[in-house]
Amino acid sequence: MTHLHLKKYILESADFPRPGILFRDIAPLLREHFAPTVEALDGLLSETEWGEIDALAGIESRGFVLGAALAARRGKGFVLVRKQGKLPPPVVDMRYDLEYGSGVLEMQPGRGRLLLVDDVLATGGTLNAAAELCERGGYDVRALAVLIDLRLVDGFRWRDLPARAAIVY
Numbered sequence: 001m002t003h004l005h006l007k008k009y010i011l012e013s014a015d016f017p018r019p020g021i022l023f024r025d026i027a028p029l030l031r032e033h034f035a036p037t038v039e040a041l042d043g044l045l046s047e048t049e050w051g052e053i054d055a056l057a058g059i060e061s062r063g064f065v066l067g068a069a070l071a072a073r074r075g076k077g078f079v080l081v082r083k084q085g086k087l088p089p090p091v092v093d094m095r096y097d098l099e100y101g102s103g104v105l106e107m108q109p110g111r112g113r114l115l116l117v118d119d120v121l122a123t124g125g126t127l128n129a130a131a132e133l134c135e136r137g138g139y140d141v142r143a144l145a146v147l148i149d150l151r152l153v154d155g156f157r158w159r160d161l162p163a164r165a166a167i168v169y
């Protein structure tokens, strides 16, 4: 299934969750074409690159859905990057700026080479904070992958790593 075909199942919801935001709703895509969606993410890394990944980290909550499915497909472990207050200690945290105010992400420390996964790249604030957090938690972040890059930022990078995207707007 082509990426263009997958795009047809992503709905646009205007002014959600706030006025001025065009929300990309992946629920129909997950419902109708989950396996090809995960396959599209799988293809973002070469076999050599996959061989250098120990585990996937997903950002709550749609990053869990995509990241966990991809981890299982590849026989890798899965690491939770959660919103504040959900994980028991020990945790490391990272505060980051949102459009209005700020948020905090948390994870439990660990070791290994990670692929970090989320659903949508908008300003890049969430992915940037999550990557910093993974490093703070003792992980080695090797690659970043999102299902959708809204292209609000031109050439997003964390350190020298670009955000690879299966679908671009």
Ligand code: AMP
Pocket: 021, 022, 023, 024, 025, 059, 062, 118, 119, 120, 121, 122, 123, 124, 125, 126, 127, 150
């Ligand atoms: P950002 O930190 O601005 O890159 O926003 C990325 C996070 O917010 C992701 O975890 C997305 O789930 C969510 N998000 C931001 N903008 C949108 C959008 N237009 N449609 C769907 N999700 C979005």
